[in-house]
Amino acid sequence: QVHLQESGPGLVKPSQTLSLTCTVSGASISSGPYYWSWIRQPAGKELEWIGRIFSSVSTNYNPSLKSRITISGDTSKNQFSLKLSSVTAADTAVYYCARLTQLHHVFDIWGQGTMVTVSS
Amino acid sequence: DIQMTQSPSTLSASVGDRVTITCRASQSISNWLAWYQQNPGKAPKLLIYKASSLESGVPSRFSGSGSGTEFTLTISSLQPDDFATYYCQQYNSYWYTFGQGTKLEIK
Numbered sequence: 001q002v003h004l005q006e007s008g009p010g011l012v013k014p015s016q017t018l019s020l021t022c023t024v025s026g027a028s029i030s031s032g033p034y035y036w037s038w039i040r041q042p043a044g045k046e047l048e049w050i051g052r053i054f055s056s057v058s059t060n061y062n063p064s065l066k067s068r069i070t071i072s073g074d075t076s077k078n079q080f081s082l083k084l085s086s087v088t089a090a091d092t093a094v095y096y097c098a099r100l101t102q103l104h105h106v107f108d109i110w111g112q113g114t115m116v117t118v119s120s
Numbered sequence: 121d122i123q124m125t126q127s128p129s130t131l132s133a134s135v136g137d138r139v140t141i142t143c144r145a146s147q148s149i150s151n152w153l154a155w156y157q158q159n160p161g162k163a164p165k166l167l168i169y170k171a172s173s174l175e176s177g178v179p180s181r182f183s184g185s186g187s188g189t190e191f192t193l194t195i196s197s198l199q200p201d202d203f204a205t206y207y208c209q210q211y212n213s214y215w216y217t218f219g220q221g222t223k224l225e226i227k
Contacts, residue, residue: 046218060215105154111163
């Protein structure tokens with residue numbers, strides 16, 4: 001059974017870098033047919049796709065966030081990570097990691113989510 | 121970018137009712153459309169993919185239809201567990217966007 005778990009600080013200061021890690025069990029992030037993705041959801045608002053990584057190398061990012069995002073993978077730990085720089089209060093949200101199918105381009109397995117607040 | 125617009129934003133219904141939620145894309149997305157259910161404090165759950173294919177384990181009372189720019193999610197007979205928020209999601213050219221959500225409330 002595939003399981004995803006987000007981890008990282010729950011509080012980040014404005015202008016700093018938000019860093020989160022997703023640990024995957026039950027599947028390898030280095031093999032297809034899946035991408036591994038980050039999605040966020042501000043309180044009471046819709047979901048926003050952040051970006052995806054394939055085989056720990058190939059990435060695609062949401063153009064609206066692209067200048068501030070880095071997604072990377074660590075196959076030895078079966079983890080992938082998100083770094084979001086120059087954060088503001090608008091980046092406060094629940095951050096989810098999710099498995100993204102290559103065949104149907106849907107998010108079929110999600111982590112439980114982690115709340116990140118940007119505040120001084 | 122492709123915008124996804126759901127209607128209604130809120131829907132009040134009773135157990136046993138048949139309900140339909142609509143999702144419109146700002147340009148054609150063929151059938152690259154999925155539906156998710158989200159309960160408060162929980163991650164979304166995939167219900168429908170490729171506009172009309174039912175995800176494994178999802179009850180058959182859920183169904184999807186549409187192509188191009190207009191899509192619908194129908195629940196044939198509402199059950200207590202179905203009162204939640206529903207989101208559509210599209211895929212186009214390495215980019216994914218979600219609708220703003222439809223909250224299904226108990227009347």
